[in-house]
Amino acid sequence: LEFFAVDTSRFAAERWEGGSHDKSAWDQSSAQALFSTETSAFRSPAKRLWYVLAHTMDERQLRELFLRIGQGDGGAEREVYNALFQRVRGIAHVRGLRGADLDDLIQDVLSAVVEQLRRGRFLDQSAPSTWVIAILNNKVVDYFRKRGRSDGLMTRAADQVDFLTARSRRGDQERRAEVMQALARLTPTERFVLTSTELAGLTYDEVADRLKCPAGTVASTKNRAVRKVREFFTAPNRRQLKGGPDGDV
């Protein structure tokens, strides 16, 4: 379990409860306090586990909470915030938002979710999660439009501070070793396609040009590489996985 995620959710919830609904109140210092592990009140693993179990929910529970917010239930707002905060943040991070921009956007999205629920705009015709993602989509598009960035830049720019950095630093060596192990299990072709697209930012056409093969082959090779990486990271015991690439290069 990644407990840091729970810590930030809790502090976000407290911030919310404290009445700082106004986006302008969400300043840089608040964001720093929110994500600082030093201020975590959930240092005990047992408490953290309890917190995780108490704050996970499925589509049906989320729908019930949405409806309760529509009926003016303030407690439901906090629960929604707890349930959604970290995940919305993770999704926005994958879309290329970083640091203070990311915090602002999450605050913006969750404020909009709660505001629209209060006004009864959730019509219960779509899944609650899809509805939240639609709001996130709109906010992300607005953000990049304001910034004048193109959509292609969204998944790049890994140099900035982000929600993963704290965790990555904590287990830096271990994480790096795992990634290297995962890469070592790929064939040279799979590894090159993965690293050249993810690291060097090459397009499928550019990789195809270098490898003298069709772009479709590059795409399918990357899918295979991603699937192998996933298998590695979801395996119950990674150390026991057979090392080295299987098949030909």
Added chain:
Amino acid sequence: MAMCSDPALNARIAELCFGGPAGEDRTALEAHLLVCDDCWAEFQRISEAVHVLREEKTSLEAVMAADLIQLVGLGAHLQRRLGGHRAIAMAISGGFGAMVALALLVEVAYQWENYSTWVSYASIGVGLGSAAVCLAAFEMMRARVLAGRANSIGFAIGPVLAWAAIVALGVAPFLSADPIVLAKFQTMTGRIGWIKSVGQALQVPLLALIPFHFVLTMQYELWSNRIDRVLRVLTNDPMAVTPRGTLFIRPVLAAVLFALLAMWWLIGSAHLLENLEPGPYLALFMGFGISRMMVVLVVLLAVLIWYVRAVNELKREAIAISAGRTILDTH
């Protein structure tokens, strides 16, 4: 493994971490992430890995370069016709063909008026045939090396020797049983001289086949990920073992052997030219003889240059690939 209620979406979580997919698929995946704890846990794990992957730029660039070299370098060239050495293989085959054709012309040059009706066509025929057989032998050897067969050089030498025997014995009956070349010393009969000349022409493909086979084998080793073996052999490591059926002639030794052969040709040709008796076709004989010697020298020099460059290139690639593998292995 995940206990997600929607395995189809769960299978695509990693894709999301790597920046794909787009549109409705992406929305569905992200929405699912909000309500599925298993997928969320998986998303976090893989996202972290992707993050580390993007942060590890310096070391992974070396890995990326090593992979690219292995994928498009000399090792990968083994998949191509003649192992990517088309120019040198054609030069050797062409040289062999020219040597056989010139051998026939040299043998009859002194009595050109007796043989001119058919020998020009015959020399072109045996020359082209020899070049084609030699080229086919190279390609056959490449295919066997690629299949991992240990005795691949024998399968290349066999057809060349068989062809040389057929040509030598097939043409000999049409040549004179008496000496044709006039010199101050006893010369061979036309038939024996022709057979001896075909044997001399074999020097070119047979000497070139050994380094060619070695380079192909090293390419196969690179392609098969046996980088350490290649490095050990090429850096003269005491523990190095060449693959079964492969003979490694170091470039320096190859240069010495080729120089000795070139000297033998030069001295032999000079001795013959100095002792020739005058005749109406003396100039024609000398022209063919000198051409044959030049073909040998040029082809041997080309093979030597190609061999040194190929061995250096193999070493360079092996070092680069090894550096990339070391980065992965040390973790």
